[in-house]
Amino acid sequence: MNNRERVAFHTLGCKVNQEETASLMEMFRKRGFQLVDFKSPADVYIINTCTVTHTADQKSRQMIRRAISRQPDALVAVVGCYSQVSPDDVLAIPGVDLVVGTRGRAKLVDLVEDILEKKRAGEFGKEVNAVDSLESDLEFEQLPLPDNPQRTxxxxxxxxxxxxxxxxxxxxxxxxxxxxxxxxxxxxxxxxxxxxxxxxxxxxxxxxxxxxxxxxxxxxxxxxxxxxxxxxxxxxxxxxxxxxxxxxxxxxxxxxxxxxxxxxxxxxxxxxxxxxxxxxxxxxxxxxxxxxxxxxxxxxxxxxxxxxxxxxxxxxxxxxxxxxxxxxxxxxxxxxxxxxxxxxxxxxxxxxxxxxxxxxxxxxxxxxxxxxxxxxxxxxxGALGETLDVLVERSYKKRPGYWQGITDNYLRVIFPSQEKELRGELLPVRMIRLAEEDLIEGETSRGDGSCGRS
The missing domain is CATH 3.80.30.20 (tm_1862 like domain)
Known part of the structure; x- marks a missing residue:
């Protein structure tokens, strides 16, 4: 099989879901799949669902149908909490090929590759329900660490x-x-x-x-x-x-x-x-x-x-x-x-x-x-006047020459610097004034000497 198939992901729900999606993306990347945006044409669409509320269920179904309508011949796989709780409801959506819950996700790539092979050979028939019982395995399911150099x-x-x-x-x-x-x-x-x-x-x-x-x-x-x-x-x-x-x-x-x-x-x-x-x-x-x-x-x-x-x-x-x-x-x-x-x-x-x-x-x-x-x-x-370590996350687009980050006690901080790349660094920043809402403007000794100007 040509392993340059395009795979697109969409995640609903909490940060745990988001991080699990990142791990699944890493699994597919290591197997040679090309990761593409969910809005783009793809050979495989994977929706990681949420079921925390009735509205979350509706949003999950909406995104599943959106993937099916975007590329009708693509493989659509649905994973996560909604799949675990309501697999029959997911399988009832025409166009869904594979359903996996919150267990057994380590086998997701194998399942997808097998279905792709059968689809090409014209041998794929009934959709696959691979939802495992929550009592089937009481061990922690370890997924690979995601490799995302864009994250701080x-x-x-x-x-x-x-x-x-x-x-x-x-x-x-x-x-x-x-x-x-x-x-x-x-x-x-x-x-x-x-x-x-x-x-x-x-x-x-x-x-x-x-x-x-x-x-x-x-x-x-x-x-x-x-x-x-x-x-x-x-x-x-x-x-x-x-x-x-x-x-x-x-x-x-x-x-x-x-x-x-x-x-x-x-x-x-x-x-x-x-x-x-x-x-x-x-x-x-x-x-x-x-x-x-x-x-x-x-x-x-x-x-x-x-x-x-x-x-x-x-x-x-x-x-x-x-x-x-x-x-x-x-x-x-x-x-x-x-x-x-x-x-x-x-x-x-x-x-x-x-x-x-x-x-x-x-x-x-x-x-x-x-x-x-x-x-x-x-x-x-209450933090004004203090010097706190700030994890620099990104440039601050509202003010050219400024960077934005977060302190250990969850304060959002911006500060000026002419350095070309600070993302991912931990820098001491003195808290000077409130810039807007609860955003603090600060100054650091790093930079071109212009920090802290009024």
């Missing part, structure tokens, strides 16, 4: 699956139970990323903070971090989202003890009302959350705490929402990610009474987003 930071997936059945979430059914990459393999992959020149590595997973629960006693996220920061090289580590119930004092102590661990915690809140938290089946109260928050910022000075908040959960009244608003207003968050509840068939919340009207969701979302802007600006103002 790397994502290292250390965990998959979730055992926390929140009332609104279908992900445990899509991903299965917690599975962790062994500490030795985490260190091996981190070493490869450091050698490849990445200065920041984000440890990620579906339930990252549950790392190690399926492994030997004594293996947890804190213990892993304690080993990783001892590795040679010039790098820093950032944690992706961690659940409040998993953030132990040991984890905070490890973060506080090493400058290699970014001062940033993403702690999903979801609601600031205890009645709603209980209905959501979230395993903490607002008092628990507040205690953790205040302990964390005391132990780790200038820690950035970001969070997820859901509005419009079934049964959420104006009183519940005001409690949420006041609770968030009382704590110095760096930023909020605000989501409107969307029913997901198969979850207990979808069957609950008291579904909230769309206009109420919109208004509550608007108010929280305005509060988020206020919080972000206040956090940025």
């Amino acid at each position: 930071r790397a994502f290292l997936k250390i965990e998959d699956g979730c055992d926390q059945y929140c009332a609104y979430c279908i992900i445990p059914d899509a991903r299965g139970p917690v599975r962790s990459l062994s500490p030795d393999l985490v260190k091996e992959q981190l070493g490869e990323l450091i050698c490849a020149g990445y200065r920041e590595v984000v440890l990620t997973g579906v339930h990252t903070s549950a790392y190690g629960k399926d492994l030997s006693v004594g293996i947890n996220l804190a213990a892993l971090l304690r080993d990783l920061v001892k590795m040679p090289g010039d790098f820093r580590i950032r944690l992706s989202s961690v659940e409040p119930v998993d953030v132990s004092e040991e984890l905070l102590e490890v973060m506080a003890s090493s400058s290699r661990i970014c001062r940033h915690l993403h702690l999903p809140l979801q609601s600031g009302d205890d009645e709603i938290l209980e209905m959501m089946q979230r395993p903490y109260t607002t008092a628990d959350y507040s205690e953790l928050f205040l302990k964390a910022i005391k132990m780790i000075p200038d820690l950035a705490v970001t969070t997820d908040v859901m509005v419009g959960f079934p049964g959420e009244t104006d009183r519940h929402f005001e409690n949420t608003y006041d609770f968030i207003a009382s704590l110095p968050f760096r930023d909020l990610h605000v989501f409107k509840y969307s029913p997901r068939p198969g979850t207990s919340a979808a069957e609950m009474s008291g579904q909230v009207k769309p206009r109420n969701k919109d208004e509550r979302s608007r108010r929280l987003r305005e509060l988020a802007d206020t919080k972000a600006r206040a956090f940025a103002e």
Whole structure:
């Protein structure tokens, strides 16, 4: 077979999906496929789907049909969470050739090549359902590290699956139970990323903070971090989202003890009302959350705490929402990610009474987003005058001669420099003034001497 077939990818959903797509792309590249844009003609289209909400299902079906209509004779393969939960719905779409879930993706290239061969020979008949049962293999499925020299930071997936059945979430059914990459393999992959020149590595997973629960006693996220920061090289580590119930004092102590661990915690809140938290089946109260928050910022000075908040959960009244608003207003968050509840068939919340009207969701979302802007600006103002290491990500197109990057505590910074290439470097930058919204303008000693001019 001529292995210069063109393959195009489209990803829906979370950062874990995005990084898994990058790994799949690497698998196809190594086998000789030509990677092309999803909007371009291709011989193979692969859609990595999401099923976190009913809307996500609709978007997944929309992108599948778009690929089929774009190139009717192409091979269309559908992978990911929606495929895992609803393979029959995917297979019912005329034009789908292959369905793979959230397991067995390491065999995707083999399956695609086999179907391409049969199509050429006129021997391909019925579409292939290669979705494996979540109980068929309880090992962590290791995919190759993506090779993307255009990226300034790397994502290292250390965990998959979730055992926390929140009332609104279908992900445990899509991903299965917690599975962790062994500490030795985490260190091996981190070493490869450091050698490849990445200065920041984000440890990620579906339930990252549950790392190690399926492994030997004594293996947890804190213990892993304690080993990783001892590795040679010039790098820093950032944690992706961690659940409040998993953030132990040991984890905070490890973060506080090493400058290699970014001062940033993403702690999903979801609601600031205890009645709603209980209905959501979230395993903490607002008092628990507040205690953790205040302990964390005391132990780790200038820690950035970001969070997820859901509005419009079934049964959420104006009183519940005001409690949420006041609770968030009382704590110095760096930023909020605000989501409107969307029913997901198969979850207990979808069957609950008291579904909230769309206009109420919109208004509550608007108010929280305005509060988020206020919080972000206040956090940025608190950093003025400090000198912080900035990972340079790209040139800042709005201002020629400026570069843009991010600090370890999640501040977005721009600074002037006439150097032709700074992307991927870690530079000390003094925070000077707010440029716009929560974007900070700074100055660095690197450059042509023009930094920091008024």
